Amino acid sequence: MAASMREMREQAREELGWEKRDPDRYNIDAIVRDAWINGNGSAETWKAAVEKHFKRFMVGDWVRLTVETEDGFTEHHYGPIENFRKPGGNHYRREVATPYAAFVHPEHTRSHVVPLADVVEEIKDFEIITEWSEVHEGGPEHNYGVYHCMGAHGPYPPPAKVMVIHKLSGRKRRFCDDCNTPDYRSRFADEALMYQRNLKSTILELRADPTLITGPSANARQVWDNSPADQYRDFADAFPWLVPAPAAELYQQWKETQSAPVAS
Numbered sequence: 001m002a003a004s005m006r007e008m009r010e011q012a013r014e015e016l017g018w019e020k021r022d023p024d025r026y027n028i029d030a031i032v033r034d035a036w037i038n039g040n041g042s043a044e045t046w047k048a049a050v051e052k053h054f055k056r057f058m059v060g061d062w063v064r065l066t067v068e069t070e071d072g073f074t075e076h077h078y079g080p081i082e083n084f085r086k087p088g089g090n091h092y093r094r095e096v097a098t099p100y101a102a103f104v105h106p107e108h109t110r111s112h113v114v115p116l117a118d119v120v121e122e123i124k125d126f127e128i129i130t131e132w133s134e135v136h137e138g139g140p141e142h143n144y145g146v147y148h149c150m151g152a153h154g155p156y157p158p159p160a161k162v163m164v165i166h167k168l169s170g171r172k173r174r175f176c177d178d179c180n181t182p183d184y185r186s187r188f189a190d191e192a193l194m195y196q197r198n199l200k201s202t203i204l205e206l207r208a209d210p211t212l213i214t215g216p217s218a219n220a221r222q223v224w225d226n227s228p229a230d231q232y233r234d235f236a237d238a239f240p241w242l243v244p245a246p247a248a249e250l251y252q253q254w255k256e257t258q259s260a261p262v263a264s
């Protein structure tokens, strides 16, 4: 006797579980139809159906939007998908298999309707290190070499379990497992955005004239404690990801000439 639809659904969810996939992220009915009802039930047919009917985005998923500002800055903003929208921006009346756009309301910009083709899974912007020896490398001596979690714990934070690296800035932050959430990771990424906003004038100056970064040091002229060029270089050392490419290149060359052996 042929299996009922209900049995096939259960079977499909079980198979996905064995494959370490989350059944809720798949269109189960469509997989059953393509793999077992219309399809021949082979491993290849199953695999193709599973890949085809994966829901890359669901309501509640945290995503990153890329926003170009009027003064020529690229900003990354994060938030959960609140609902899906049609190409015109209208709501769907019923659930659809392949929605067009997401409505997201990030904390530091206006809300946006963004085509799903243009949003990125939040987690893709981070590298997560879980190896204890790596997470606690160089840890504070007064705490037995163990870093604590930088989430919100009050006076007694637990030990960190992971190190989160914000790929864009290279900044690192240690969290416990409870704090390694899209919300905390996004707030961490927002810090890099705030640096970019606060240092806007410096970035624009270096965009307009990259050679500012190779100007004379205080040592050479003894006029300033810290020459304007020294300040640009301090900025570049502290926020390397914010330095415009031409200035970064000039600074690299400048550093090489500084460290070159002096001819005798």
Ligand SMILES: [Zn+2]
Residues within 6 Å of the ligand: 149, 150, 151, 152, 153, 158, 175, 176, 177, 178, 179
């Ligand atoms: Zn924590």
